Amino acid sequence: xxxxxxxxxxxxxxxxxxxxxxxxxxxxxxxxxxxxxxxxxxxxxxxxxxxxxxxxxxxxxxxxxxxxxxxxxxxxxxxxx
Amino acid sequence: xxxxxxxxxxxxxxxxxxxxxxxxxxxxxxxxxxxxxxxxxxxxxxxxxxxxxxxxxxxxxxxxxxxxxxxxxxxxxxxxxxxxxxxxxxxxxxxxxxxxxxxxxxxxxxxxxxxxxxxxxxxxxxxxxxxxxxxxxxxxxxxxxxxxxxxxxxxxxxxxxxxxxxxxxxxxxxxxxxxxxxxxxxxxxxxxxxxxxxxxxxxxxxxxxxxxxxxxxxxxxxxxxxxxxxxxxxxxxxxxxxxxxxxxxxxxxxxxxxxxxxxxxxxxxxxxxxxxxxxxxxxxxxxxxxxxxxxxxxxxxxxxxxxxxxxxxxxxxxxxxxxxxxxxxxxxxxxxxxxxxxxxxxxxxxxxxxxxxxxxxxxxxxxxxxxxxxxxxxxxxxxxxxxxxxxxxxxxxxxxxxxxxxxxxxxxxxxxxxxxxxxxxxxxxxxxxxxxxxxxxxxxxxxxxxxxxxxxxxxxxxxxxxxxxxxxxxxxxxxxxxxxxxxxxxxxxxxxxxxxxxxxxxxxxxxxxxxxxxxxxxxxxxxxxxxxxxxxxxxxxxxxxxxxxxxxxxxxxxxxxxxxxxxxxxxxxxxxxxxxxxxxxxxxxxxxxxxxxxxxxxxx
Numbered sequence: 001x002x003x004x005x006x007x008x009x010x011x012x013x014x015x016x017x018x019x020x021x022x023x024x025x026x027x028x029x030x031x032x033x034x035x036x037x038x039x040x041x042x043x044x045x046x047x048x049x050x051x052x053x054x055x056x057x058x059x060x061x062x063x064x065x066x067x068x069x070x071x072x073x074x075x076x077x078x079x080x081x
Numbered sequence: 082x083x084x085x086x087x088x089x090x091x092x093x094x095x096x097x098x099x100x101x102x103x104x105x106x107x108x109x110x111x112x113x114x115x116x117x118x119x120x121x122x123x124x125x126x127x128x129x130x131x132x133x134x135x136x137x138x139x140x141x142x143x144x145x146x147x148x149x150x151x152x153x154x155x156x157x158x159x160x161x162x163x164x165x166x167x168x169x170x171x172x173x174x175x176x177x178x179x180x181x182x183x184x185x186x187x188x189x190x191x192x193x194x195x196x197x198x199x200x201x202x203x204x205x206x207x208x209x210x211x212x213x214x215x216x217x218x219x220x221x222x223x224x225x226x227x228x229x230x231x232x233x234x235x236x237x238x239x240x241x242x243x244x245x246x247x248x249x250x251x252x253x254x255x256x257x258x259x260x261x262x263x264x265x266x267x268x269x270x271x272x273x274x275x276x277x278x279x280x281x282x283x284x285x286x287x288x289x290x291x292x293x294x295x296x297x298x299x300x301x302x303x304x305x306x307x308x309x310x311x312x313x314x315x316x317x318x319x320x321x322x323x324x325x326x327x328x329x330x331x332x333x334x335x336x337x338x339x340x341x342x343x344x345x346x347x348x349x350x351x352x353x354x355x356x357x358x359x360x361x362x363x364x365x366x367x368x369x370x371x372x373x374x375x376x377x378x379x380x381x382x383x384x385x386x387x388x389x390x391x392x393x394x395x396x397x398x399x400x401x402x403x404x405x406x407x408x409x410x411x412x413x414x415x416x417x418x419x420x421x422x423x424x425x426x427x428x429x430x431x432x433x434x435x436x437x438x439x440x441x442x443x444x445x446x447x448x449x450x451x452x453x454x455x456x457x458x459x460x461x462x463x464x465x466x467x468x469x470x471x472x473x474x475x476x477x478x479x480x481x482x483x484x485x486x487x488x489x490x491x492x493x494x495x496x497x498x499x500x501x502x503x504x505x506x507x508x509x510x511x512x513x514x515x516x517x518x519x520x521x522x523x524x525x526x527x528x529x530x531x532x533x534x535x536x537x538x539x540x541x542x543x544x545x546x547x548x549x550x551x552x553x554x555x556x557x558x559x560x561x562x563x564x565x566x567x568x569x570x571x572x573x574x575x576x577x578x579x580x581x582x583x584x585x586x587x588x589x590x591x592x593x594x595x596x597x598x599x600x601x602x603x604x605x606x607x608x609x610x611x612x613x614x615x616x617x618x619x620x621x622x623x624x625x626x627x628x629x630x631x632x633x634x635x636x637x638x639x640x641x642x643x644x645x646x647x648x649x650x651x652x653x654x655x656x657x658x659x660x661x662x663x664x665x666x667x668x669x670x671x672x673x674x675x676x677x678x679x680x681x682x683x684x685x
Contacts, residue, residue, distance in 0.1 A: 066386060078673050
């Protein structure tokens with residue numbers, strides 16, 4: 001593996017990390033605003049969706065990030081096994 | 082994805098078996114108690130069986146190798162590691178989150194957002210690089226990256242200032258729950274808590290807390306899920322409290338007045354409004370991502386990929402709790418409105434007086450000891466009309482711990498919830514103990530007394546540090562001071578401000594110098610530790626921020642400290658010479674997941 005290839009891999013990692021942080025900020029604020037929405041007909045749909053949805057989105061983001069990162073690593077031949 | 086599924090199945094089998102065994106055991110004990118088995122015996126059986134399980138797991142993972150003690154032999158798969166990582170901090174949301182949701186749903190969700198963001202940031206910015214570095218402890222990692230012993234030393238101070246109060250608070254919570262709901266005597270509670278924590282940590286180190294942590298997590302989640310599922314089935318005919326609690330909110334919607342929630346001992350809920358809520362979420366995010374007992378776990382995985390996935394599995398457990406906490410709050414609110422508001426004082430439920438005597442319930446500003454006392458405190462109108470919602474103040478922690486009593490479920494479920502809270506508190510205490518002792522053993526004692534010593538000698542030093550630390554923490558925890566709880570709640574502020582900037586810049590900005598990192602830890606960590614201690618010690622008042630009733634809460638102050646740390650790191654780094662070629666090579670190696678080891682020599 002030469003220097004440029006290594007650099008490309010790191011650029012990819014940086015882009016992926018930035019994308020993940022942006023996604024994290026966007027969905028966090030989305031769910032936080034959802035909870036303040038008025039309860040339609042008394043049932044607090046916003047709260048129910050936010051309380052389960054926020055952690056679920058976090059789980060999916062972590063596994064998506066790990067999967068994408070591994071693909072980048074494999075492409076550049078630095079995968080661990 | 083195949084690896085994830087296969088692992089999920091393997092762990093699912095192992096811990097599924099454990100969960101089934103535990104649920105069956107609880108059911109058998111519940112049936113026995115219906116047939117007249119006395120309450121203390123029921124409680125004793127449930128607590129004894131779980132505690133013996135942890136102790137056996139701790140003893141079974143005893144190790145004589147440094148790698149086993151410090152790193153669980155780097156053989157922990159992501160799933161179990163994630164469960165153990167969640168277990169290290171679960172006690173605080175487990176005990177406090179439902180109370181936060183009852184006080185203010187936005188506050189509850191802000192705490193959840195902080196926890197979720199913390200685990201996600203851990204994966205993106207810290208976990209894989211920490212695992213790759215081959216470091217034994219978090220100060221060790223910073224020393225590998227920066228090659229400056231002062232950075233190591235500064236990190237040791239920050240970690241001790243953050244984790245010691247967590248250890249003390251967790252020991253206290255475990256004993257207090259055993260005393261309040263299981264009716265242990267204070268001395269028996271203190272001794273048994275300390276004994277179990279030592280059994281799970283002293284012989285096996287991180288290896289021991291991995292296995293027992295997984296079991297404790299299962300017990301804690303079962304303890305929260307079983308009572309809420311039963312209530313959901315009983316009242317709404319559907320076993321998903323995470324959805325049916327909406328109907329409880331709907332039923333209680335006619336009453337708009339809020340039940341008062343007083344701050345408990347688990348989450349920082351005092352004076353949190355407006356900006357403080359956002360600051361708390363951000364502080365938790367940075368603080369959890371850099372929380373040493375969580376980060377250190379990421380060094381125990383089989384490889385870098387598993388280190389990334391650890392937080393994902395950890396979030397599954399946190400998520401189950403986060404989705405259930407608003408249900409606990411909604412069911413409790415409905416039960417209080419139904420059973421305690423507007424009823425004759427003589428008909429008030431027993432739990433008001435029981436928990437009132439322990440100081441966990443307040444009625445009209447006094448402890449409710451008897452219906453007559455309530456009548457005197459609240460005035461004549463109350464005797465005629467009954468209590469109003471605003472007359473009743475529940476401790477935040479009681480929303481979870483007293484859930485079964487308040488909603489009218491059988492006592493065995495109160496005992497079950499208490500067992501879960503104790504499990505989570507034991508896990509947090511053992512994790513804080515092992516992490517801090519490993520830091521003291523590896524980064525302080527071994528550097529002074531045993532620079533060239535064999536693994537055996539260093540292991541002895543680590544164990545000595547562990548025993549000394551446990552003894553000191555027990556003296557503080559059971560010596561009568563209540564300060565540790567508030568300090569422990571500010572622990573994420575201290576780690577977020579003190580460690581996060583140096584950890585993240587170290588990977589993502591090659592230009593960061595060792596002096597920049599040192600200055601960041603001292604500036605960010607130092608100011609935050611000082612702010613926390615001065616405010617808690619009543620020496621200074623919280624910094625006023627526009628729109629806040631009580632000023633910047635110490636527990637939410639980490640975001641300010643972290644920004645200061647980042648600015649200082651950048652400034653000091655740019656003022657000095659750029660790091661040399663060998664140092665830049667270390668950063669390259671940390672960034673690369675392939676198994677080329679980073680030489681020990683880089684760490685000084």
